[in-house]
Amino acid sequence: MTTLSSATDAFLASRAADGHQTAFGVLVRRHAPFLVAFATKLTGSRADADDCVQEALITAWRRLPDLADPEKVRSWLTTIVSRKVTDRMRARKISEQIDEEMVSLGDDPERSVVASSQMDALKKVLADLPEELRVVWVLREIGGHSYDEIASEVGETPATVRGRLARARKTVLERMQEWR
Template structure:
């Protein structure tokens, strides 16, 4: 038996599409931490991020045979996680930004604070304080690398609104992160 942990993403995706659960498990272990971090930045909650990633992996397993380019499995998984995370945010009961920030801080344990750099903590605080629509646009663009059109489609809004939200989010990040320059 060959060591699949050294296999390319494309090979693992192809084998997973054929029903190889071991290959899919390796893909999940390889990309899971990134997907979880991406989802956490979108939803601002570890619990919702875990749920979004889990939902996305279920969808991915069911739809792997439709993946056009197996070498791009990571971006494909990120796209699914993005949709699931946004669904979670939309399903939330409306709450104040302060409640969201408190929830995020409560979920962070001492290990996370010890491991995370001060700069990432500061950025997280800036993002948590942003209006949700601005935060979503910023993360999809700056972390996910999505185009304005893709963001507008995912958030069910217009490209002009995405540009405006993103401009305000970028201005906020630049102002608040000035001390780190």
């Protein structure tokens, strides 16, 4: 009888896809060091890398039944991590672009103070949103991406993206009410 620690990735992935948490735990322990090192190289930050890998593993657990080739679980996990890193870096870049736009508001100091204060409030609201809502909001509202593009980038259906975007918009509007 094969112990889980010596089982192949394909066997573990198949078991995990059936809901076997211990099999998934073995996969995580086996591949996490590589995934964290990979994400660290991409992000330049161990803290960001840890967050991206954690998000990727949550996604992987949910999507294991969709894994077409259990033999390629490591490359599948690497792809998910890469997407999470891309999302994080894109969101950071967009945030930096917003900051730059705020700096170049013009010569009206009163407008700059109000806009800066409003932008700080928006950033706080966005920071408080769950990651899956924040990513779709930023990609749609600031990045101008289509529902299909967002769905492809976050690995969800366009319908799921629409639902998340609706919840994100509602939350942002409620929390930004004083600025309307």
